[in-house]
Amino acid sequence: MKVYLDIETLPDMRPGAREAFIEASRSDFKAPSDMTKGRAIAELGLNPEDKDVKYLTKEAALERWAEAFRETKADEVGDAEWRKTSFDPIRGHICVIGWAIDDGEPVSSQIATVEDERRVLQEFFNALSAAVNENNKRRPVFIGHYEVGFDLPFIYKRA
Numbered sequence: 001m002k003v004y005l006d007i008e009t010l011p012d013m014r015p016g017a018r019e020a021f022i023e024a025s026r027s028d029f030k031a032p033s034d035m036t037k038g039r040a041i042a043e044l045g046l047n048p049e050d051k052d053v054k055y056l057t058k059e060a061a062l063e064r065w066a067e068a069f070r071e072t073k074a075d076e077v078g079d080a081e082w083r084k085t086s087f088d089p090i091r092g093h094i095c096v097i098g099w100a101i102d103d104g105e106p107v108s109s110q111i112a113t114v115e116d117e118r119r120v121l122q123e124f125f126n127a128l129s130a131a132v133n134e135n136n137k138r139r140p141v142f143i144g145h146y147e148v149g150f151d152l153p154f155i156y157k158r159a
Contacts, residue, residue, distance in 0.1 A: 025078030
């Protein structure tokens with residue numbers, strides 16, 4: 001039994017979650033987690049070939065970046081960190097599950113509010129359970145983009 005599957009996720013939608021990330025960024029401002037030494041140097045407007053810059057450690061470059069942009073980028077960095085929670089099943093939420101079983105019509109279930117996530121998961125599990133029973137309890141083979149690395153673990157943890 002082939003199960004074609006895809007999910008879409010949202011960041012932490014609990015009331016005040018985004019604001020908490022922004023406030024945390026303001027009070028303890030650091031360079032974003034994906035900031036590289038090269039990007040920090042470029043954004044600071046430094047010459048990477050300059051002797052003092054060339055031998056600068058990544059940590060020192062990120063510290064200089066944080067000092068220079070603390071006032072102007074704290075909200076942006078906090079917002080970006082909040083958005084990354086859409087990849088974290090502990091804090092993020094499933095907003096849509098789409099699936100098709102064998103040659104059946106594609107089906108999707110989506111939330112209207114974050115509280116609907118439970119209903120969306122239940123609809124998917126009910127459809128999957130019914131399909132397994134109809135197919136003589138054949139094990140499903142999940143097909144999609146990055147199912148094992150993201151979609152299935154996210155569904156499992158949210159369930």
